[in-house]
Amino acid sequence: MNTGITKKLKLSTEREKALKSFQKARKLQDANDLGYVKCISCGAIIHVSEADGGHFIPRQFKATELEPSNVNAQCRKCNRFEAGNQIGYRKGLIEKYGEAEEKRLENLHDAARGSEEAYNSLPEEDKALIYSKRTAQYYHSEYLKWNKVCNQLAERERI
Numbered sequence: 001m002n003t004g005i006t007k008k009l010k011l012s013t014e015r016e017k018a019l020k021s022f023q024k025a026r027k028l029q030d031a032n033d034l035g036y037v038k039c040i041s042c043g044a045i046i047h048v049s050e051a052d053g054g055h056f057i058p059r060q061f062k063a064t065e066l067e068p069s070n071v072n073a074q075c076r077k078c079n080r081f082e083a084g085n086q087i088g089y090r091k092g093l094i095e096k097y098g099e100a101e102e103k104r105l106e107n108l109h110d111a112a113r114g115s116e117e118a119y120n121s122l123p124e125e126d127k128a129l130i131y132s133k134r135t136a137q138y139y140h141s142e143y144l145k146w147n148k149v150c151n152q153l154a155e156r157e158r159i
């Protein structure tokens with residue numbers, strides 16, 4: 001319904017909201033029926049309430065910021081005190097998604113940092129991730145989408 005009032009969305013606020021709910025949704029998606037997750041980096045089994053949604057490629061890179069394989073449940077020790085435990089993360093990522101997906105994320109990262117070789121190796125739909133202009137409206141709809149996932153999964157947790 002058009003109320004005639006268009007709320008002006010602020011890009012940085014909407015991006016933050018989208019990334020936050022995405023991170024939360026990703027760790028909830030990793031949880032088993034009892035609410036436990038396995039740290040992607042060290043394999044520790046912890047309750048989802050004590051886990052972070054940890055990034056493989058840092059979140060400042062927009063090309064991978066909302067890629068599901070790039071954000072996984074991680075223990076706080078690895079995420080906060082061991083700088084993401086990147087060696088373990090890479091290993092865990094390959095185990096979980098396969099080498100091709102790990103390579104894809106690396107290529108997106110390198111392409112975002114200006115590597116022409118990495119860019120050229122990307123399929124067309126991934127090339128769009130490098131240059132697409134992300135608007136406040138885009139982030140707002142991502143926020144709504146991932147927030148809905150969070151609510152559905154949080155409900156399951158209570159059963």
Ligand SMILES: [Zn+2]
Nearest residue numbers: 039042075078
């Ligand atoms: Zn860990």
